[in-house]
Amino acid sequence: xxxxxxxxxxxxxxxxxxxxxxxxxxxxxxxxxxxxxxxxxxxxxxxxxxxxxxxxxxxxxxxxxxxxxxxxxxxxxxxxxxxxxxxxxxxxxxxxxxxxxxxxxxxxxxxxxxxxxxxxxxxxxxxxxxxxxxxxxxxxxxxxxxxxxxxxxxxxxxxxxxxxxxxxxxxxxxxxxxxxxxxxxxxxxxxxxxxxxxxxxxxxxxxxxxxxxxxxxxxxxxxxxxxxxxxxxxxxxxxxxxxxxxxxxxxxxxxxxxxxxxxxxxxxxxxxxxxxxxxxxxxxxxxxxxxxxxxxxxxxxxxxxxxxxxxxxxxxxxxxxxxxxxxxxxxxxxxxxxxxxxxxxxxxxxxxxxxxxxxxxxxxxxxxxxxxxxxxxxxxxxxxxxxxxxxxxxxxxxxxxxxxxxxxxxxxxxxxxxxxxxxxxxxxxxxxxxxxxxxxxxxxxxxxxxxxx
Numbered sequence: 350x351x352x353x354x355x356x357x358x359x360x361x362x363x364x365x366x367x368x369x370x371x372x373x374x375x376x377x378x379x380x381x382x383x384x385x386x387x388x389x390x391x392x393x394x395x396x397x398x399x400x401x402x403x404x405x406x407x408x409x410x411x412x413x414x415x416x417x418x419x420x421x422x423x424x425x426x427x428x429x430x431x432x433x434x435x436x437x438x439x440x441x442x443x444x445x446x447x448x449x450x451x452x453x454x455x456x457x458x459x460x461x462x463x464x465x466x467x468x469x470x471x472x473x474x475x476x477x478x479x480x481x482x483x484x485x486x487x488x489x490x491x492x493x494x495x496x497x498x499x500x501x502x503x504x505x506x507x508x509x510x511x512x513x514x515x516x517x518x519x520x521x522x523x524x525x526x527x528x529x530x531x532x533x534x535x536x537x538x539x540x541x542x543x544x545x546x547x548x549x550x551x552x553x554x555x556x557x558x559x560x561x562x563x564x565x566x567x568x569x570x571x572x573x574x575x576x577x578x579x580x581x582x583x584x585x586x587x588x589x590x591x592x593x594x595x596x597x598x599x600x601x602x603x604x605x606x607x608x609x610x611x612x613x614x615x616x617x618x619x620x621x622x623x624x625x626x627x628x629x630x631x632x633x634x635x636x637x638x639x640x641x642x643x644x645x646x647x648x649x650x651x652x653x654x655x656x657x658x659x660x661x662x663x664x665x666x667x668x669x670x671x672x673x674x675x676x677x678x679x680x681x682x683x684x685x686x687x688x689x690x691x692x693x694x695x696x697x698x699x700x701x702x703x704x705x706x707x708x709x710x711x712x713x714x715x716x717x718x719x720x721x722x723x724x725x726x727x728x729x730x731x732x733x734x735x736x737x738x739x740x741x742x743x744x745x746x747x748x749x750x751x752x753x754x755x756x757x758x759x760x761x762x763x764x765x766x767x768x769x770x771x772x773x774x775x776x777x778x779x780x781x782x783x784x785x786x787x788x789x790x791x792x793x794x795x796x797x798x799x800x801x802x
Contacts, residue, residue: 440477441495443467449493453576461571465491473626475539475646480581488581489568490643498540498575506533531744535621539646542577548618548645549579550796555612561604561639563631582641584629588762590637595766597637601630602765603772604639609756610776617656617789617801621748622647623755625762649748650793650801653786654680659749660777666695666702674698682743690740693733700726701753704769713760713769 441449446467450458459465462481469477476494483489495501509529538544546567553564563582571578590598605623613619620627620642627644630637658680665673671691678686678694686694699706704713717725734740793800 440469440472441493445496446479446493449496450576453493453573454571462489471626481578483568483571483578487568488583489571490565490579490581491571492542492577492579494540494542494575502536502540506536509533526741527744528742528747531747535647535649535748538648541574542572543574544799545577545645545648546572547797548648551616551618551792551798552612552620552642552645554792554796555616555618556608556642559607562608563639563641565641565643582629582631582643584631584641586629587625587640587759590630591762591764593637595764598763599765599767600637601640602760602763602767605756605759606767606769606772607776608640608642609752610773613651614656614660614777614780615785615788616792617651617653617785618798619649619651619748619752620645620647621649621751623752623759625759647748649745650789650798651745652801653782653789655745656785657780657782660780662698663702663705663773663777666698667706681745684741686740687737689737690734693730693737694740696733697726697730701750705773706770708768708770710766710768712764712766713757717761 446469450465454461461484463484463486465481466479468479470480470490471478475498476492479491479493481489481491509532546569549565549567553566556562556564565579565582568578568580587601590601605628608628609620609623622644624644628640628642631639631641658677661673661680662677664670665677674695675686675691678691683694704711789801792798
């Protein structure tokens, strides 16, 4: 598709109208109520906002779901509504697919494959996947980006500012400027399939010969900036294992834990979206053996010192070392923290780190469901920060938090019972900042992943 898609005013304007009408109506009501001193009906406004976004699909849906997992990015009523939205968009039909494939690979695109299924096997917010077979006989997954996504993302990010402005009028406990910047960068990155190919290669290097995690291989000659062809990894959906024996569910949870924590602690990179559609389970001898990591669009790299901060906070909480805790927050980028605000932040930190500090076999959280994971703690933080804050959340925190909440939800789906303390300590054993920096440098150079900023 031509590069001028990025600047198509008509597509962008149409998107603004569709997003802005619903969002703007809620914003106008909030502004009016504040102007005349009237009480806000947050539940009603939140439901209307969710309906406005839910009719749209696309990139703003990904952002809305992300916001619902960050404590205090939005008021609790809004988080609850937005967390229930689905990000899938209607798939493109065969005629549309042919035109898109021709735009990416040329008029003879079909001859580049031994076979290609015109009907998609999966669809998401930014693109859809087709099964194909290469001339070398390999089964392929071909990920094709929807048209006009540059325009859609640009329009949706503009409307996100309206959503954040709503929050700014509702007793904000968190300054959300850095959150918006972070979401904007990551969404724009997801449109770049060449970058996703490099991230896939990075994970292939990290998990080479690992028995628990499999990574697809990219087929460069069948890939472009908006088309990504990779080897097909066969597996079953994770939710199919909910009734499986505990041993099987624990095996999947162990693989998930390693897939997220090992790259972060050893290479300073994390998969920012543990969505159920981003992986599946492979079996050996009829039993679950590990996971296939399928999607590398939502990635976040970190400077090694940030990784050090995560481990320092863990050690500080473990030892009750207040100075180390404060140092960790400052390493993350929190500034000007009072003692009261630190105590509030520790509420959330103890929730996230809680299972990792508890040396016993346990569930990730007792008495909660995947959809409600972290809600009670987030509400407590909200009430406290309204009084003690606001606090400015560093950008790096956004996807670390998203990954932690998403991963916890997966463990709850599985009802896994593991010793998370031992698993985490085995992962970070022998951590050395200089070694992580060197390991990251070598791996990033080898795969072309940009250096963490």
